[in-house]
Amino acid sequence: MNDDRGRIGRNEELLMRAFDDELEPDERFEFERLLSDNPELRGEWERLSKLQEVTANMRLRNAPEEMWAGYWNSVYSRFERGMAWILVSIGAIVVGSWGAWHFVQDLMADADLPTFVKWSILAVLVGLVMLLVSVLRHRIFVSQSDPYKEIER
Amino acid sequence: MNGTRTELERERDAGQAAEAILVRRAQAGDAAAFGELVSIYMQRCYYAALGMVGSPQDAEDLSQEAFVRAFKARGRLDPERPFYPWLYQILRRLCYNFTRDTSSRRRKLERAGGWLVAEARVRASVDDPERVRATEEFRGRLESAIGELPLAQREVFVLKEFEGLKYREIAELLDVPMGTVMSRLYAARQRLAVRLEGLE
Structure with missing residues (x-):
């Protein structure tokens, strides 16, 4: 009778349309006839009418006026901060990679350090890079599997 | 009747044309033009989010984030089509993700409440505090x-x-058939009627 994704039966459709004042003139006649002939539908009409009496008296709470005054500034600040984070992240990755590369070169060239210490430091660095890549890959995977990501007009 | 409809259509077309100009200016990098679009739709966007997440703080946060994402993606906008349905899809995605997230859902439940008001509250409070209490409970x-x-x-x-939208408008906004709109609405009303049975 009722599928959340599909269609509802004709009686329920007329019931909904009548409720929301969206009946066509010929449908109105059909619905009135149904309502007088079908006690089950009439009961449902009365039950939903009680609900509508309640919801008709409710409305969404107004937001404070000061919120609207600063709304656009907040949106713009968010955008600016987002851009700033992207720039900081790109810069940090480039500079960090460059620094890490030189650090590894210096480390390997240092004759005073025992070999096992050099390789241990290298293992720590490679492990950190792998962790970072793993986290980034996971985030990208999540965004790709988001069912709404393609939404655009 | 026809004259009235034509007048309404003319007004709507004029609004659409003005909006298209703002979209084009925003696409050319004019942040102030996008600011005007924000001013036009911020209330509608906020209340749509409030209806979905039930928390004023989260609604403010999510609606602002929707505008930020719309601004970043403004290059994909088609100026000839209405702005709000496109914005609504972004907002909707944010709200769905928000409510899906376990921690935010818990936070939402803690903070939700007080997003609906009874219109008769002020009138009733003058004479009958008991009625106010009952209304608030309801x-x-x-x-x-x-x-x-x-x-x-x-x-x-x-x-x-x-929001008082027609079935057709809801279907366009959600990009679903009208039958789906009626079906979801019917299911929602059934559930609510059952939940509120026995209350005066």
Whole structure:
């Protein structure tokens, strides 16, 4: 009778349309006839009418006026901060990679350090890079599997 | 009747043309033009989010984030088509993700409440404090019942009951058939009627 994704039966459709004042003139006649002939539908009409009496008296709470005054500034600040984070992240990755590369070169060239210490430091660095890549890959995977990501007009 | 409709259509076309100009200016990098679009739609966007997440703080946060994402993606906008349905899809995605997230859902439940008000509250409070209490209790029950609806049903219910949109408008906004709109609305009303049975 009722599928959340599909269609509802004709009686329920007329019931909904009548409720929301969206009946066509010929449908109105059909619905009135149904309502007088079908006690089950009439009961449902009365039950939903009680609900509508309640919801008709409710409305969404107004937001404070000061919120609207600063709304656009907040949106713009968010955008600016987002851009700033992207720039900081790109810069940090480039500079960090460059620094890490030189650090590894210096480390390997240092004759005073025992070999096992050099390789241990290298293992720590490679492990950190792998962790970072793993986290980034996971985030990208999540965004790709988001069912709404393609939404655009 | 026809004259009135033509007048309405003319007004709508003029609004659409003005909006298209703002979109084009925003696409050319004019932040102030986008600011004007924000001013036009911020209230509608906020209340749509409020209906979906039930918390004023989260609604403010999510609606602002929707505008930020719209600004970043403004290059994909088609100026000839209405701005709000496109913005609504972004907002909707944010709200769905928000409610899906376990931690934010818990936070939402803690902070939700008080997003509906009874219109008769002020009048009733003058003469009858007992009636005010009963109305507030009822409002609380209704809020809670709406909050427990599946999000797809809740979204349609709020758009219909609190935004007063027609089936066709809801279907266009959600990009679903009208039959789906009626089906979700019917299911939502059935659930609410059951939850509120026995209350005066």
